[in-house]
Amino acid sequence: MKFHNLLIKWYLQNKRDLPWRNTVNPYHIWLSEIMLQQTRVAQGMPYFFSFTEEFPTVFDLANADEEKVLKLWQGLGYYSRARNLHKTAQFIANDLNGVFPATYHDLLKLKGVGEYTAAAIASFSYNEAVPVVDGNVFRVLSRYFDIESDIALPATKKEFTTLAHELMPKDNPAIFNQAIMEFGAIQCVPKNPNCGVCVFNTSCLALQKKKVGVLPVKSKKLKITNRFFNYLILEDIEGNTLIQKRTAKGIWHNLYEFPLLETDEIVSFDFITKTVQQGILSSYKITGIEACSHATIIHKLSHQHLHIQFWKIKVNDFLGNGLKFSDLKSFPFPIVIYNFIEKEELNR
Numbered sequence: 001m002k003f004h005n006l007l008i009k010w011y012l013q014n015k016r017d018l019p020w021r022n023t024v025n026p027y028h029i030w031l032s033e034i035m036l037q038q039t040r041v042a043q044g045m046p047y048f049f050s051f052t053e054e055f056p057t058v059f060d061l062a063n064a065d066e067e068k069v070l071k072l073w074q075g076l077g078y079y080s081r082a083r084n085l086h087k088t089a090q091f092i093a094n095d096l097n098g099v100f101p102a103t104y105h106d107l108l109k110l111k112g113v114g115e116y117t118a119a120a121i122a123s124f125s126y127n128e129a130v131p132v133v134d135g136n137v138f139r140v141l142s143r144y145f146d147i148e149s150d151i152a153l154p155a156t157k158k159e160f161t162t163l164a165h166e167l168m169p170k171d172n173p174a175i176f177n178q179a180i181m182e183f184g185a186i187q188c189v190p191k192n193p194n195c196g197v198c199v200f201n202t203s204c205l206a207l208q209k210k211k212v213g214v215l216p217v218k219s220k221k222l223k224i225t226n227r228f229f230n231y232l233i234l235e236d237i238e239g240n241t242l243i244q245k246r247t248a249k250g251i252w253h254n255l256y257e258f259p260l261l262e263t264d265e266i267v268s269f270d271f272i273t274k275t276v277q278q279g280i281l282s283s284y285k286i287t288g289i290e291a292c293s294h295a296t297i298i299h300k301l302s303h304q305h306l307h308i309q310f311w312k313i314k315v316n317d318f319l320g321n322g323l324k325f326s327d328l329k330s331f332p333f334p335i336v337i338y339n340f341i342e343k344e345e346l347n348r
Helices: 003-014 026-035 041-054 058-063 066-073 080-095 115-126 135-145 154-167 173-186 269-280 325-330 335-347
Strands: 225-235 260-263 286-291 297-300 304-315
Touching (some): 058 080, 066 080, 115 173, 269 286, 269 304
Parallel strands (some): 225 304
Antiparallel strands (some): 225 260
16 A cells, blocks of 8 residues: 555545644634644644633734734743744734735745645645645654665655655645644654554555654754843832843743842842842842742753742832733733743742
8 A cells, every 4th residue: 555545545644634634714714823833733733722711813913913913922932933923913904904825926925934834735735835834844754765864854854745745645635644644643642652653654665664763863963052031020018019121132032020130140138139139129228038949940942051049129219101910910921931920829
């Protein structure tokens, strides 16, 4: 039996019932694909339901305030996806009259839409014969055909795209794309796949050569940067605190945070006390400083590890633009700060 026939037969028997598979609406498919970048299905599903309920059409999303979009996205990470999502919705609503581009090449012109997402929308919504190539596809094809090409190299992406296109039945590209992604997600998984029950266990070259654990080959390692964040939780005589918006480019752009002191290493209570009283907050009368926890929180992003400490600082004064602690949760925060706020609320 041909590769694609066996794969599709497996898919029809084993596929998960996911809401974006029951539609050809490009808006819903686009939403799901953006949300599932760097995100597991189980984590992304509630967000998909929240967005489609809050923003039933691309016009609703386009007309929303960015802060509302970021708030609804809170906890999903990679917040540039949400900002690009919002800008692209505005472009589609205002410049394209709410109609999504209908071809792979035109979809690629949308902000935040790369080759994989464009291929997914083009094939699932418009049945265009373009293959999706993501980590799942790399894994399935490299193992089945024993391909040792380094998937970190651009040339390898072209190699796998060409191969996937050759394998794809041109009369039904959508189901092939769904099938190969699903197969990589739940059967041909990265570590310790159950090859004994695999439909390809008599034809998979990696299994025959005992190379399942070493394929696909990926040489490039991500360089991790360590950063040290000290958040200053101010509280004035009325119980108000201060927050600020991160407007600089980089992580958490346009999300909110407490006043931040970034240092070159983990710092001590004495360092914070001296820096706060003699430096950045010297205009206030400080009556107390305490660390919220003895343990530093390590928040891991794809390319950065953030070492975070929260410091409570009592101020014998009125804070300008101060907010009640109970009002904070209406703002979009990075999830690590939001979790801190929730914990503090319980202790008040």
